[in-house]
Amino acid sequence: MSTPLNLSRNAFGRLVLTDAEGVEHVGVTPVRAHPISAPDEGVSLVGLDGHELAWIDRLSALPAAQRELLDEEFAARDFMPTVQRIVKVSTFSTPSQWTVQTDRGATDFILKTEEEIRRLGEGRLLITSSHGIVFQVPDRFALDRHSKKLLERFL
Template sequence: MSTQTFTLGRDSHGRLTLTTSDGTQHEGVVPVRAFPISAPDDGLSLVSSDGHELVWIDRLEALAADQRTLISEDLALREFTPTIQRITDVSTFATPSTWSVDTDRGPTTFVLKTEDDIRRLGGGRLLIASGQGMQFGVPQVADLDRHSRKLLERFL
């Protein structure tokens, strides 16, 4: 389906709705990025509540501002990834270990089960998965303070 042949809105429960050019309305539509880490704004599907792709969008920026806003709001809720700004403490340099960090959402602690839960994304970026399933981002390792980098290097 062409990106020009649909409209987006919200139902009374705040869920995303899609109306196709033939008037068919789909409730509970979910935006899904094809490449959420390497190309977050390229390739996005709007998927029905039963998991079927309804619309393919080549570039998020190609959409009208109101459609882009609705999709971005939904993605922000689904892809909540606090950014680590500082690592204040690590319980042990063996895993599992408890990390105390300051994020853009405030201070928190999490358990790192294995070193494999720290993924290098390229360009100095990291994605760290906690034992509880939460993802934490480090946009640029080099931008962390010296103490944080020193603690992190023990696990990389």
């Protein structure tokens, strides 16, 4: 990012980018290049036509007000609950119903196949429910003993 960003919200709550020439681009969408492995690095601001208007190397390098606007946009679009504990699974074969405690509360979901659990390295996992909701496990080795025991049956 070579020039400072001028981000704001209009009266309708849409994100507006004012470029170096003073042109306002309404309805800008921030898109992370690596949303899971490096969420702070590489963010593209895309216009309504799908073309990139600006590139941000690091979110942490932005002023607090600009970063806050982008964080609000990501929070409204991104939904990836973090599994804190696996309470129970209905069966050790798939499909199976899982009851988990997440950072957003308790929930149940159906795991269709073992392939719906993706390993990302360093103990990180993504678990996709039958409804397409993706749950993240930042470190499977840090889970409690009961959760690890249940999870190991599927890995």
